[in-house]
Amino acid sequence: MPESYATKKLAGMNLNQKLDYVAKKSITHYGCFGCHTIDGFEKAKPIGTDLTEEGSKPTIKLDFGLHHDIDHTNFAWFEAKLGNPRIFDRDKVSPTLDKLKMPNFDFNETEIEAITTAILGFNGNKVDEGIKAHNRVDEMAQNGARLVKQFNCQGCHLIDDFGGQLVDHIGAAEYAPPNLNTEGAKANPDWLLSFFNNPSIIRPNLEVRMPSFHQITDEQWNAIIKYFQHLDNEKISYRDELAINEHSIEFKGGEMLHELGACTNCHFYGTTFPKQDASTWAPNLALTKDRLNPDWVKEWLRDPQTIMPGTKMPAPFLPTEDLLTIDGAKNDWGKELVKMNGDTEAMLDGLRDYVWSIKGKTNIDKTIQDYFDENGYDFSGDDDEDEDDWGDDEDW
Ligand code: HEC
Numbered sequence: 001m002p003e004s005y006a007t008k009k010l011a012g013m014n015l016n017q018k019l020d021y022v023a024k025k026s027i028t029h030y031g032c033f034g035c036h037t038i039d040g041f042e043k044a045k046p047i048g049t050d051l052t053e054e055g056s057k058p059t060i061k062l063d064f065g066l067h068h069d070i071d072h073t074n075f076a077w078f079e080a081k082l083g084n085p086r087i088f089d090r091d092k093v094s095p096t097l098d099k100l101k102m103p104n105f106d107f108n109e110t111e112i113e114a115i116t117t118a119i120l121g122f123n124g125n126k127v128d129e130g131i132k133a134h135n136r137v138d139e140m141a142q143n144g145a146r147l148v149k150q151f152n153c154q155g156c157h158l159i160d161d162f163g164g165q166l167v168d169h170i171g172a173a174e175y176a177p178p179n180l181n182t183e184g185a186k187a188n189p190d191w192l193l194s195f196f197n198n199p200s201i202i203r204p205n206l207e208v209r210m211p212s213f214h215q216i217t218d219e220q221w222n223a224i225i226k227y228f229q230h231l232d233n234e235k236i237s238y239r240d241e242l243a244i245n246e247h248s249i250e251f252k253g254g255e256m257l258h259e260l261g262a263c264t265n266c267h268f269y270g271t272t273f274p275k276q277d278a279s280t281w282a283p284n285l286a287l288t289k290d291r292l293n294p295d296w297v298k299e300w301l302r303d304p305q306t307i308m309p310g311t312k313m314p315a316p317f318l319p320t321e322d323l324l325t326i327d328g329a330k331n332d333w334g335k336e337l338v339k340m341n342g343d344t345e346a347m348l349d350g351l352r353d354y355v356w357s358i359k360g361k362t363n364i365d366k367t368i369q370d371y372f373d374e375n376g377y378d379f380s381g382d383d384d385e386d387e388d389d390w391g392d393d394e395d396w
């Protein structure tokens with residue numbers, strides 16, 4: 001501001017106003033708000049130089065001042081700056097407000113070297129896109145998609161709306177290789193990897209089995225898993241364990257829904273056989289907690305047909321509020337379900353949590369094989385043709 005104006009303004013200020021003025025000016029000048037929260041400076045911009053691309057700043061733009069003893073390289077300049085931040089002002093005649101103001105952090109040599117290395121990495125050089133982590137995921141997924149084609153997984157499975165023609169041979173979808181809709185959101189990645197390396201029985205009533213692909217490496221399997229996850233927008237590589245509270249109202253309500261849903265008619269519980277015969281046998285529920293994503297299981301219980309059209313699994317019946325308020329409701333549904341008052345989400349959570357509490361052997365291949373060895377695989381009346389084609393995995 002013009003000096004005459006400044007003098008006039010100064011004459012009109014009392015001591016407090018002067019102190020206030022100098023304080024604000026100094027705080028702004030030294031950028032104290034860069035480190036400290038200070039009232040009134042919330043929106044102030046940092047006073048330091050932008051370091052985002054400092055490593056690729058041309059050396060000619062670094063002011064060496066009157067120093068001829070420092071090598072004219074960017075790293076020599078950074079080292080000198082960090083060791084003595086105001087060194088380049090030395091012997092220069094500059095107005096006070098133009099002087100350097102970066103604080104001295106008293107770094108030792110090791111610290112200076114480490115920080116210099118980091119600054120050299122802050123550069124504008126274009127990095128190869130594939131090196132960036134988020135792009136690598138997509139690249140892996142693409143790789144997985146290629147492998148799925150290469151090994152003709154879609155000869156058996158419907159994947160990404162393509163394939164699964166084997167159903168036409170087998171007849172009913174329920175005896176054919178499963179569609180892999182939602183697989184990326186469905187199965188735990190670590191379970192999948194172990195399944196791929198050593199396929200075990202999930203659906204005990206299928207005669208066709210998932211072949212072993214010994215030629216596929218873990219790295220390739222992981223790419224395939226990434227591809228499945230990519231299709232479902234999943235980004236995780238492991239899942240936390242689901243915590244369940246067996247004393248909660250939800251859990252007790254879920255236990256009741258489990259009983260009413262006659263899950264034991266179709267499902268194995270470890271080596272305990274389903275009540276109904278082999279044609280309606282369904283997966284071992286003692287395996288669910290290792291194998292599946294709890295969020296997915298909740299959606300499965302809500303509506304199995306959407307995920308797996310043609311499945312024999314019925315959506316469990318969930319009592320509505322009006323059913324729970326009629327006389328004798330407590331008798332029919334139990335006091336917990338009555339308390340839950342038709343809350344669909346709570347009921348599905350409770351049923352899912354109950355499934356998580358089911359104990360038993362997780363690999364029941366031997367039990368199932370022994371049964372079919374003894375009784376034969378014959379669901380005549382349920383499906384019509386071609387069973388003999390699928391007896392031998394080794395061809396695949
Ligand atoms: C590089 C970050 C940084 C800058 C810039 C900075 N400070 Fe600090 N200041 C600190 C830290 C950290 C502390 C906490 C004590 C310590 O480690 O010295 C501190 C402590 C203080 C304290 C003592 C507070 C207490 O109650 O212990 C005062 C006063 C202070 N600073 C004022 C200022 C002023 C005024 C400015 C601007 C001229 C400023 N600081 C600039 C980092 C900074």
Ligand code: HEC
Pocket residue numbers: 147148151152153154155156157176177178180183186187192200201202203204206208209210211213224396
């Ligand atoms: C010969 C047909 C066949 C081929 C080829 C095949 N699968 Fe399978 N796959 C199956 C069958 C049958 C099952 C069901 C096993 C069960 O439920 O017991 C299965 C199960 C799976 C599952 C588990 C599904 C679930 O419910 O979680 C995945 C994942 C899978 N296959 C992926 C693949 C991939 C990837 C390929 C290619 C590398 C492939 N499959 C090739 C027949 C096949």
Ligand code: HEC
Pocket residue numbers: 178202203257258261262263264265266267280281282283284287288291292297300308311312313314316351355
């Ligand atoms: C009529 C037979 C039947 C009944 C009753 C039944 N399910 Fe199922 N369930 C199935 C079939 C078949 C599948 C396999 C679907 C597929 O191909 O992925 C299945 C799949 C499941 C799965 C996924 C298992 C996995 O590893 O893929 C869960 C969890 C499940 N059922 C829970 C239940 C619960 C809880 C009940 C009782 C409320 C129940 N089911 C009642 C037939 C049944």
